[in-house]
Amino acid sequence: MTAAEPAVDNIIDDLRVRCSEGALSEFEIAMYNKRAQNLLNSMPIIAYCALGILGFIEKNETKMRKNHLESIRLATETRRLPGLFMFNFGCSLCGMGYAEEGADYLFKAYEHDKTNLRHLNSAIIGAYQADDQRLDYLLEQWAKLNEGEPHPIVEEIEDAEEALEALKSIETEGTVSWKQVKAECKLQ
Structure with a gap:
């Protein structure tokens, strides 16, 4: 027995x-x-x-x-499942303010299981927080696994880029209308 x-x-x-x-x-x-x-x-x-x-x-x-x-x-x-334990360490590191190191472990976790959307999602968020160069690669992987659907962070990135452009126009032109600010920042 x-x-x-x-x-x-x-x-x-x-x-x-x-x-x-x-x-x-x-x-x-x-x-x-x-x-x-x-x-x-x-x-x-x-x-x-x-x-x-x-x-x-x-x-x-x-x-x-x-x-x-x-x-x-x-x-x-x-x-x-070492990827699972790398994932947990990466999350803890990011939570303690070590975004770059956390992003590395989240990426390693994703590399261990490239079909795990939870690991990929966290790797994307970690890479975004750490301003990590692997972000574009991870976003491409997300789209591949999600039938071309972009990750929600893509819209955040685009909104931030539009807001920066609006701020740049203020710097170069000196002023900008409230209507333009609302339009650029997608405010109601």
């Missing part, structure tokens, strides 16, 4: 959902830390990733980096 596989703990998804609802209390953070610690022997990759996310939530950069990197190392060694 073979031993039963341990039940999968969805702590990472639970953290993601709970964080989307607002700030965690100290009690909740302690509860999730204990839950992650209890997973270190049975599911170390997931445990380290959860501890990395908790480091981000606690604004503890050392804890965030150390644990995310350990989850990536273990996932890479065992070939267990």
Whole structure:
């Protein structure tokens, strides 16, 4: 008789959902830390990733980096979806203000699974925040995977470029009419 596989703990998804609802209390953070610690022997990759996310939530950069990197190392060694753990690290880095480094990990996550729209979407947002040169490539990939539909950020980029053009005309002409500003910025 073979031993039963341990039940999968969805702590990472639970953290993601709970964080989307607002700030965690100290009690909740302690509860999730204990839950992650209890997973270190049975599911170390997931445990380290959860501890990395908790480091981000606690604004503890050392804890965030150390644990995310350990989850990536273990996932890479065992070939267990390293892109997923790179994705989580990239999100934590961007959230802590390290946009360029975060964009690199989000790009690596996308490279591991080029059909994962969630990873591609985050890589696009990360590249945009970091003013990363890979943004155009990622936007092309988005359009290919979405039957030619551009990513929503394209409209944001175009709106920002139009606003910059309006500002440039103010600099060169000295003044601009309110009607032109409203038209250029697509205001009502």
